[in-house]
Amino acid sequence: MTSPSHTVNFSAPRGFITAFKSDCKETFFPDDPFHKSKDKPLLKLKKKIQYFVPLFEWLPKYNLHLLRYDLLAGITITSLAIPQGISYAKLGDIPPINGLYSSFIPPFVYAIFGSSKHLAVGTVAACSLLISDTIGAKVSPKDDPTLYLHLVFTATFFTGIFQTALGFLRLGILVDFLSHSTITGFMGGTAIIICLQQLKGIFGLKHFTTHTDVVSVLRAVFSHRYEWRWQSAVVGVVFLAFLQFTRFLRQKKPKLFWVSAMAPMVVVVVGCLFVFFAHADKYGIQIVGDLKKGLNPPSIQYLNFDRRYLPVTVQAGLVTGLVALAEGIAIGRSFAILKNEQTDGNKEMIAFGFMNVIGSFTSCYLTTGPFSKTAVNFNAGCRTAMSNIVMGFCMMLTLLFLAPLFSYTPLVALSSIIMSAMLGLINYEEMLHLFKVDKFDFVICMAAFLGVSFISMDVGLILSVGLALLRALLYVARPAACKLGKIPNSTLYRDTEQYPGSTPMQGILVLQLGSPIYFANSTYIRERILRYIQKEQGISDSKSDVIEHLLLDLSGVSSIDMTGIETFVELRRILDAKGIKLAIVNPRIEVLEKMTLAKFTDAIGKESFYLSIEDAIQSARFSLDNKATEESSNDQNVA
């Protein structure tokens, strides 16, 4: 027999501790935070501190040149933070002033602990609605606004604790389970229902539904037709048209991004002036009203851990926490990619967590890194997290001196700001793209979109994530296996379906397996392999085409479990009974380790392992030829 030129490395398997450590590291520390820690102890400590408090990394290098950029960006995002703060607070059924508070303290916290340079801190529409949806179901914000507000603080506190814990436990992996398609659908669905909620403001309705689904909201709008105010609607449509126009302008001329960034502030100011001078509040235009001067009062004493409300506050905290994280981390990441930097998901979680815990102590509600604000910050040319500090200072000045001026803001102006922002979040093109490329991804996206629109936000989210997980399990439950053939004039063996020119070998069947082999797919794999053999035997019943060698290319099999190994043992028994010889080609280290430990390697013999398909085939050919020679010599003897 020709001995192959290179053989499989059977050196002793790694010890359990080594393999376990390596697995844990890959699972929980995939970003390898301390990989450069071969420095001196003092430098090491410094690096560790810098790792946990990124402020120490960029502040020492900070200079006036950078400040010029950050100052401009900071002022720009403040002009967005004021209208958004008030609007989203209304959406969450909490006092508008708390929306403004939320843009004062949290940005400072993020600037200290956050690792993204472009992320702008602020409240987000989806989470605001989610809060009012969850907590409002237990305590009515109208009947008992104080208790409601305290529960919102408590939920924010839980969000913070949850996010911090995820970060410290290195569970950034959880966020990975919210797929691109889920987020697209969820954002789209949320945008739809938030837009519809704004019809209340646009039409100046006094009565409305507490449900968020499309059907209930439309019914509420049309059943209160007698409350419709045409004055309010006209103002709303004008504002919306203006905002959409500036958006359109930005798309055409990206350099004019500041026009659309400033537009919401313009709408608010114009709205205030209009109300003030035209006494529009007497003609059916509702206003925000009641905004007091002064900085955030402490709210730590209001955190409410009453057993009656604990379930809703914890639920609201967890769900909004996860959604906020997904948005914040995904957005931080995408801008980091544009600038070719890396952000650290787990560190970001800790930063968001601290931000929300401290926020819940100081009358703020849930904050994260909203997409619109971050995009504006990036376009305005921010260089470091200093732009958040600038925004914090600007908000402080606003709270100290200007807040009462905003009490004239007409609700319709806020509604048009929210609507305009939300219309930009419905990503039709992406959905169409999903439909074209991957139908299952489209279904996952639609589950979130329709679930959120027609049932409720959490149902939509759970439905979509469930489908995505199901698909992930199906992926591994039914892994692709393919038959390889030799590509003429080469030593390459490729899928015969994909490369019709490749030819299978006589008497030898080469199969390539992919994906991990384990309990959920091992039975399938065994039966798939046997089906291949059956099919091969079936094509021609002539003796020469009988399969005598089965080569399994395991290059693509990244891991295996006990059930998987049992399957190989069974497979070998079946093949033995059929008179087919099994050979394993190029098993990976993890697979070979387990096979050796389970004594499978010894059972089929180390000589049945090959490093390349070519080697395995040569060896199989050799034994086939030998047999043929023997048989023909036997025939001669008989003759």
Add this chain to the structure above:
Amino acid sequence: MTSPSHTVNFSAPRGFITAFKSDCKETFFPDDPFHKSKDKPLLKLKKKIQYFVPLFEWLPKYNLHLLRYDLLAGITITSLAIPQGISYAKLGDIPPINGLYSSFIPPFVYAIFGSSKHLAVGTVAACSLLISDTIGAKVSPKDDPTLYLHLVFTATFFTGIFQTALGFLRLGILVDFLSHSTITGFMGGTAIIICLQQLKGIFGLKHFTTHTDVVSVLRAVFSHRYEWRWQSAVVGVVFLAFLQFTRFLRQKKPKLFWVSAMAPMVVVVVGCLFVFFAHADKYGIQIVGDLKKGLNPPSIQYLNFDRRYLPVTVQAGLVTGLVALAEGIAIGRSFAILKNEQTDGNKEMIAFGFMNVIGSFTSCYLTTGPFSKTAVNFNAGCRTAMSNIVMGFCMMLTLLFLAPLFSYTPLVALSSIIMSAMLGLINYEEMLHLFKVDKFDFVICMAAFLGVSFISMDVGLILSVGLALLRALLYVARPAACKLGKIPNSTLYRDTEQYPGSTPMQGILVLQLGSPIYFANSTYIRERILRYIQKEQGISDSKSDVIEHLLLDLSGVSSIDMTGIETFVELRRILDAKGIKLAIVNPRIEVLEKMTLAKFTDAIGKESFYLSIEDAIQSARFSLDNKATEESSNDQNVA
């Protein structure tokens, strides 16, 4: 540039319908039931009928020679069916006669629809206990035995419907999710708690607990010490010792298997005679009592769909249905493997389903293919499902003429039969083997074992399956990626960690990815790749070692979703910024299809796709050499 000898096949991707059909077929019809359907219509119809009713396949070929074997096997398993039927019925808190009924009708049904030749139908201990555990929690079998019995029939009916539906919906895939480790642990844990339950019978206790966990049962046994009967205990220990001895005998001399197969019957007969002649029932030995002559009365009119009991009957039906399927199918399969035949999981499900539906109409409770009985059947030399028919006839005769004789059976005899059977199910060796080979599999097994022993059967099962699923998701969330190096004197590229002799190429980084790429692992994969690059650049800062080409070997990537493709797009953008050229090696058909649809192929250019690593490296080398030449000529020009 040298053009590679073989190129990637970019021919038009398969249409959606083709790909979808192929996916569905692989997911739900992996066994390809109609693959030989190119026959004439009449033959086709015949084959279809034979496929759904396997009886028509084997009965026409049946002969007296085969009958001889099946007759012997059938009589042997009847001798096991009588004591087991009575014992397990006691375990499920239902009248013993129903246990005997359950070995009369169901075997006939299975003989018609079942595809396994060796499976012997009967009741199982685990499911019997599970039924009494679930339904007993709602309706006490002592206080209202009639209602309880009717609910058991109803649960059996739901089990049947559920199993049939799974079979028709081709959801055999569900059973795949019960891993080898889960089943080992579950069987072991169940064996422990069933053994402990028998202490009631052995000690002749009158009061006992309804809980099944180890702690409650031991407490119940020791808190009722005053009820202990030494006479009962002595008889029990003698019987148990006898049964364990015959088991031991079988292990030593496999040919004497019939001794251990007959032993339970011997124990029952000896027990009956002992009670009858020694009037032992007056000395603290409890007996079965009250077994009437006659065949199964119809029970279809007793099925109880009352809304109050529906949740427990449905729950009991589903859980026991799944457990029974797992046991039945796994066992049918393992014996089929010994004889080199294939069983069809989906068809088996339909057979079990019919068996239980019809059973629930005829006073039977849940039946499946228990391990012990099937093993005896196999060893007794059964050839076809005829052995089940023989058993059915024998049971009929028993029910018609002999049943009252068994009313003298002492409970302690039944307890010792059950205990002996259960002791054989605790597979210490397998658990030790799991511990040695795969720690996580061991944890999954222990979760089932300890969960069942110390909490309850369903908690143990759910815990274990949950852990197994979590592991499956982690497998795909953190797939192995490895760096390849060239093995000297070959064109093979292998993992540098596994083959320390392989050498990486200067300026070229080759990475091999495995497992599907999709939302749950795409971020990880991107960061892992970037970390590899960072590490390479970090090893040496000399200019010559800068990575300029990244080759990704996708041979092992069996599928990809939208998030995965987005990741590649991002990755390419990052690499572009770093001045690194990306090349894709040997993408599979599913992956290439999606990349083409998503326009990724066009974006990076078809010339960046290679069929083999060797081709890609030659091309990369060529461009590196060209650059070096240019630079040196530039240097000369400057000079």
